[in-house]
Amino acid sequence: MRRPLNCRALWLMVMAMNSVPSTARPFTAAGFRRGFIAALPFIISNGIAGAVMGVAYRGLGLGFGASVLFSTVVYSATAQAVTLGLWALPPPVAAMMLACAATNARYLVMSAHLRQLFPDMPRRLMLPILLILGDASWLMTVAEAEKGRRDAGYLLGSSVPMAIGWIGGTALGYATPLTPHGPVAIAAAFLPLAFIASLLPTQWRGLRSLLPWTIAAIVGVAVAGTLGQSWAMLIGGGVGTLASALRGDDV
Amino acid sequence: MSDWPVYAAILAVGIAAYAMRAGGFLAIGAMPQTGLVPRLLRLAPGNLFVAFAAAGILEGGWPSLIGCAGAVAAMAATKKEWAALAAGFAGAAIAASLL
Numbered sequence: 001m002r003r004p005l006n007c008r009a010l011w012l013m014v015m016a017m018n019s020v021p022s023t024a025r026p027f028t029a030a031g032f033r034r035g036f037i038a039a040l041p042f043i044i045s046n047g048i049a050g051a052v053m054g055v056a057y058r059g060l061g062l063g064f065g066a067s068v069l070f071s072t073v074v075y076s077a078t079a080q081a082v083t084l085g086l087w088a089l090p091p092p093v094a095a096m097m098l099a100c101a102a103t104n105a106r107y108l109v110m111s112a113h114l115r116q117l118f119p120d121m122p123r124r125l126m127l128p129i130l131l132i133l134g135d136a137s138w139l140m141t142v143a144e145a146e147k148g149r150r151d152a153g154y155l156l157g158s159s160v161p162m163a164i165g166w167i168g169g170t171a172l173g174y175a176t177p178l179t180p181h182g183p184v185a186i187a188a189a190f191l192p193l194a195f196i197a198s199l200l201p202t203q204w205r206g207l208r209s210l211l212p213w214t215i216a217a218i219v220g221v222a223v224a225g226t227l228g229q230s231w232a233m234l235i236g237g238g239v240g241t242l243a244s245a246l247r248g249d250d251v
Numbered sequence: 252m253s254d255w256p257v258y259a260a261i262l263a264v265g266i267a268a269y270a271m272r273a274g275g276f277l278a279i280g281a282m283p284q285t286g287l288v289p290r291l292l293r294l295a296p297g298n299l300f301v302a303f304a305a306a307g308i309l310e311g312g313w314p315s316l317i318g319c320a321g322a323v324a325a326m327a328a329t330k331k332e333w334a335a336l337a338a339g340f341a342g343a344a345i346a347a348s349l350l
Contacts, residue, residue, distance in 0.1 A: 073264075108292070182347070187347060193318070196304055225309070240299075243298075
């Protein structure tokens with residue numbers, strides 16, 4: 001769930017794959033068990049990152065219930081870190097929704113591929129599973145299908161430990177009896193930004209990223225100084241994205 | 252202040268998140284497979300993150316700048332998110348205590 005994929009690799013992967021033929025039941029309990037066991041380590045890794053998010057939410061002044069709800073219904077480190085950076089009272093809802101959609105647009109591609117993979121899965125079963133769709137569980141499920149083990153049970157099974165880790169980690173992090181002061185408090189407030197900064201190397205496309213990223217940064221800073229932080233990412237990132245597309249950085 | 256605007260905002264963001272998760276599954280036939288839209292989708296994340304980071308550094312000053320540098324360096328070296336978060340946290344804390 002947490003670590004976004006290299007989008008180019010993801011896209012190429014999706015474009016290269018054809019629909020997997022329906023050869024067996026699309027959802028099995030055995031698949032659920034296999035997926036659950038395979039994803040158990042994510043309880044720890046997602047739990048650590050979720051705990052960081054919980055600490056950040058508490059530092060922001062959100063209540064425990066609101067913090068856990070955030071990690072439950074949004075369930076995306078990227079989107080949560082970005083919306084955390086935009087947080088204000090009253091919350092800038094439109095900007096936050098737009099930012100969430102922009103940072104999570106990759107899920108459109110991933111769930112479209114799941115439709116190709118599981119054309120025989122009823123929507124009433126698949127749509128609830130998609131609530132906890134994550135990058136890693138999608139990748140694991142696609143890899144299983146390529147081995148001839150197409151199973152939406154595996155998707156659900158691998159998604160559950162990831163969700164337990166993330167949501168449980170948020171709750172534990174929030175409840176941790178630590179009250180940072182001084183430099184540690186400043187560093188704790190920095191953590192949402194650290195989430196985003198840590199993703200930058202995964203998006204780097206070599207030197208061709210330099211110019212559009214510079215443009216994005218300059219416009220972002222200019223917008224932050226005029227229209228405010230809420231719009232800096234969307235406008236700066238939008239201009240940078242257009243520059244990338246016009247230069248053909250993805251071809 | 253009542254908490255309902257907070258919960259409403261969280262639910263609104265949750266709806267946006269779920270729309271992305273379910274949207275491709277529900278509307279695969281309507282999604283363009285080639286052209287400008289898919290190109291923008293795959294080019295957008297890096298640019299959005301850079302603009303977000305730049306604005307955040309502007310607001311947070313030296314601790315944020317040094318923390319970001321630490322997080323990026325650690326992620327590039329280790330490819331481990333937890334290591335990047337730890338390095339960013341440490342860098343920001345040290346910078347805040349020294350600067």
